[in-house]
Amino acid sequence: MNPDVRLPGRFSRHTLLIATAAAVPLTGWAAHALTLHKRLAATRKDPLTGLLRRDAYTAHARRLLARHGDKMTVLMVDADHVDRTTDG
Template identity: 70%
Template structure:
């Protein structure tokens, strides 16, 4: 005599197995999406939302490698960076700015 009762129920063992797997996969998917959002947020500046330098240069190098006719422009708000990168003086940097934007710098002494 068998001591375990086998009463027919609404859910079979296959249904319980699928439900258990679905719950685990749903939790994993939610965790993966949350982690992806956090990692993507580290690649962007929180104030402006623009790409940070390492992500920008990686993307720019990838674009330049794929497309030969692509130009990449890097704009900085730090005027001293121009002097540090190229070793130029402040007067030369102002001449470059005045030459690039003559209508905006018409009142500046040259």
């Protein structure tokens, strides 16, 4: 870049260099935070059915009960080993 080039406005080359140097790590951190958020959200749901896992469902049910109290009933069905048949 030609050192004699003047940039329009009140910003100097030094100011733009500092702004660029600050923007690169911030972009990386934002991308990392987005990836981490997606991974954490994926741990709350079953990959096969898309339904909430037990811990996430329990936390959601507790929030609903705390908010609505006696006006609400929560039913939790444990569906482990549904595909197995019993002999006998």
